[in-house]
Amino acid sequence: MNLWLRMIRVVLRALLGQRLAPLDTSRVYFRVWPHDLDINLHMNNGRYLTLMDLGRLDLMLRTGMGRVIFQEKWMPVVATAMVRFKRSLLPFQFFRLESRVICWDEKWFYLEQKLLRGDREVAHAIMKGCIRRSGGVVPPAEIFERVLGEAVESPAMPDSIRHWQDSEESLRAGYEGEGND
Template sequence: MNLWFRMIRVIIRALLGRKLDPLGLSVVHFRVWPHDLDVNMHMNNGRYLTLMDLGRLDLMIRTGMGRLLLRERWMPIAASAMIRFRKPLLPFQRFRLETRVLCWDEKWFFLEQKLVQGDRTVSVALLKGCMRVSGGHVPPSDIFEKVTGRAHPAPEMPETVQRWVEAEDAVKEQV
């Protein structure tokens, strides 16, 4: 039930908060609650990914993609993620979740999401996703154009993302 309350809180704050540029940084604040913990008494690794869903929700609403998504009946899909856990989050610690779009290609968005406690990054993730529509996907460039009202060239793909995509393609060939 905790995640429902967190989701409702994120939606309300996003709707009431300041609008973001589509390439802006979304920041959502959380606290580690007892039901977020695993047997090692720190935040469960699965919870990181679940909370990252809420960061993407905040980003979509505050950039205007949320309304567009509902109107066009698009479905956001997370295709894959890579996450690095650096430090544990302990009971009752406050932290923030930072989410931003790094770049895109003809089909995929690539996002970076960080959990930050104080001034240290405790976890960083890359996520690849798209917007699905009946019969296919919506090119990210079309989405950015509809949100901003102008053509928006994709930022250059960071080397880290390029390497991840290459590694993912190698794994995909084995499946």
């Protein structure tokens, strides 16, 4: 139930809050509650990913992408996530989640999400996702054009994202080459 309440709060604040440009950073604030904890009495690693879903929802709604996605009955999907956990979040601590689009290509959005306690980074994630429709994937350029009424050029793809893509491709090739006996 707590996640539903958090989601409702995020949606209401996004709908009533300040609009963002497509490359702006979304900021959502949370507190660690007892049901967020694992057996080590800090926030469970899985909960970070669940809350990152809410950060992406806030970003979609506040940039105007959410309106088009929901109208068209498209579906946002995360394909890959790379997360680095740096510090623990303890019971009742406040933290903020920052989400932003880094860049995109003809199929994928690449997003950065950070959890911060004060100015200290707690976790850092890079997400690769897309928007799906019944005929396949909606190109990010099409989404931006629908939202903004004009074409938007992607920022240059950082080398770190290119390296990540190479690593992902290497993993995929390794799995496909192995027998399934």
